[in-house]
Amino acid sequence: MAAIRTSDQRPPCCGGRCVSVCGEGRATQTKLQGPVPRLSKENLFTLLSLWMERFPKENPGGDVPDEDLEADGRVLGLHCSGVELHAGQGAVLRHGARGLAGSQLYFSRRPCATCLKMVINAGVSQVFFWPGDPEISVLRPGDSDPDLSPEARLDAAATERLKANSRPPVCVSCLRPVDPGLSQYVDQTSRDSDFMERVQEDQPGLDTDQLQRRSHLQELSAHFLVVSERRHRGVLAHLGVENLCLEPYFSSLRNTMQELVELLASVSAGLPLLDHGFYSSEEHTAQTHTAGPSGKGVAEAPGGPRSPGGPRSPGGPRSPAVSQEVARHCIIQAMLLAYRTEDPKVGVGAVIWAQGQSDGGEGTGRLYLVGCGYNAYPAGSQYAQFPQMDAKHPDPQWSKYRYILHAEQNAITFRSREIPVGAPSLLFVTKCPCDECVPLIRAAGLTHVFTSDQDSGKDKGEISYLRFRDLQGLTKATWQKPPPADPHLTNGCVGKRRGSQGSHSDQECHDDKRLCGPVTPSPPPPPPPNPIC
Numbered sequence: 001m002a003a004i005r006t007s008d009q010r011p012p013c014c015g016g017r018c019v020s021v022c023g024e025g026r027a028t029q030t031k032l033q034g035p036v037p038r039l040s041k042e043n044l045f046t047l048l049s050l051w052m053e054r055f056p057k058e059n060p061g062g063d064v065p066d067e068d069l070e071a072d073g074r075v076l077g078l079h080c081s082g083v084e085l086h087a088g089q090g091a092v093l094r095h096g097a098r099g100l101a102g103s104q105l106y107f108s109r110r111p112c113a114t115c116l117k118m119v120i121n122a123g124v125s126q127v128f129f130w131p132g133d134p135e136i137s138v139l140r141p142g143d144s145d146p147d148l149s150p151e152a153r154l155d156a157a158a159t160e161r162l163k164a165n166s167r168p169p170v171c172v173s174c175l176r177p178v179d180p181g182l183s184q185y186v187d188q189t190s191r192d193s194d195f196m197e198r199v200q201e202d203q204p205g206l207d208t209d210q211l212q213r214r215s216h217l218q219e220l221s222a223h224f225l226v227v228s229e230r231r232h233r234g235v236l237a238h239l240g241v242e243n244l245c246l247e248p249y250f251s252s253l254r255n256t257m258q259e260l261v262e263l264l265a266s267v268s269a270g271l272p273l274l275d276h277g278f279y280s281s282e283e284h285t286a287q288t289h290t291a292g293p294s295g296k297g298v299a300e301a302p303g304g305p306r307s308p309g310g311p312r313s314p315g316g317p318r319s320p321a322v323s324q325e326v327a328r329h330c331i332i333q334a335m336l337l338a339y340r341t342e343d344p345k346v347g348v349g350a351v352i353w354a355q356g357q358s359d360g361g362e363g364t365g366r367l368y369l370v371g372c373g374y375n376a377y378p379a380g381s382q383y384a385q386f387p388q389m390d391a392k393h394p395d396p397q398w399s400k401y402r403y404i405l406h407a408e409q410n411a412i413t414f415r416s417r418e419i420p421v422g423a424p425s426l427l428f429v430t431k432c433p434c435d436e437c438v439p440l441i442r443a444a445g446l447t448h449v450f451t452s453d454q455d456s457g458k459d460k461g462e463i464s465y466l467r468f469r470d471l472q473g474l475t476k477a478t479w480q481k482p483p484p485a486d487p488h489l490t491n492g493c494v495g496k497r498r499g500s501q502g503s504h505s506d507q508e509c510h511d512d513k514r515l516c517g518p519v520t521p522s523p524p525p526p527p528p529p530n531p532i533c
């Protein structure tokens, strides 16, 4: 991304759309070396920080989110700059020194002095940043740039001094070369994901492939890569890492950056917002829609979320107004996490976000991260310590299911904040929750689940997905075409997933990017005189 040059005198560094990722602890300590290539944790955190920079701007709660995540296991949070706060400031505000001490922060750009002094002061152990386009404030003092304000020059000098004299190292992200098989694996699994499968089932013949991937890649490359080698060398020199300009480091760095951006493009192309989105079939018709600040529709429910298994609490907090773009953004975070799976066959990722009462001044608005997870063996276990076979293995004692922790279980277990009581909490999980996790989700008090309904209703022997359909007391939004707006006026039934022919009202609803909210407590609309079904 090009340096942001603003007309005001504020150093525009992280005030642009910088993102920080920080964390500590670990979800699992396994050094799994299975046949499936895995994303290294450094690359995962880097990708999450880059992806946070793409957080949808129209988030109705505010503007753009921030994220911080663990460097070694536990993701503490994901942050992104907002109108008032830079990403680093947001992280300090949310976690405080107690939360940040010893953690690692991943930034999608080198932090400005304002952020750097705060995160250093909070006791973080390391600060990493993506060596892409510089922000204006990283230009060194003395560089002759007519657009560089005196304040930006001072900021650049302060950043250098803080970086040089601080105890925690402030350095370029240690990007790991991507495993040769990983790109192919990510591309393939992203094409075959449950979400893409649904799109292809509903719209056979749709060329989602090349078109989608190419446009995602173009967009992300333009944002995160420096096309010209000469310019990139200049950027690295400005960032204070001249040594990376030398060969073979320079070529290797550029290759890895390119590979990571391609990887991100593959994953994000796996969830095309063409005619699909997250909708709650059962409750689709009862939601209330309002226009978001961007003019795009958002789903908003006038009452609060229902307590697990019970009715909505009257006068409770409002349900989250989450646009399709925000939901898609979060499920892509979960998809990225899934590439750290320790299951030799199926990767699943989960993230939990909650919505607070007030806008924290960050890009995420009222949303804040509660936890992240992926399916893996118990923390601290070693490779091959536990069985890895699936249900097809004739001897059940070698099957994995009794040992592997599910993505939701890890997200709940290694959460960095409490799941709020009486406030919206949103679980994004890349696979339908199984029967083992449904009671957990209910008991945890999660109010919204965004997932795929692939395998829903199936009993696969060792693992079954029978209970999610009947799970009551929360909003379940699955990836699908918009259900008919009014079951009485269309030839569909409430809750039916397929069969919508994309009526005008469906299209309007999709254009509005609405998510289905919980059932409104207001009286249902009167039935038409001659209902069709």
Ligand SMILES: Nc1ccn([C@H]2C[C@H](O)[C@@H](COP(=O)(O)OP(=O)(O)OP(=O)(O)O)O2)c(=O)n1
Pocket (backbone or CB within 6 Å): 343, 345, 346, 347, 348, 374, 375, 390, 391, 404, 405, 406, 407, 408, 429, 431, 432, 433, 434, 437, 455, 460, 463
């Ligand atoms: N919501 C979910 C669903 C599943 N999993 C994890 C648990 C297991 O690691 C794996 C199980 O996935 P499948 O149900 O696809 O079962 P199999 O591994 O047997 O694959 P398949 O059905 O393709 O034979 O996914 C998870 O973490 N969270």
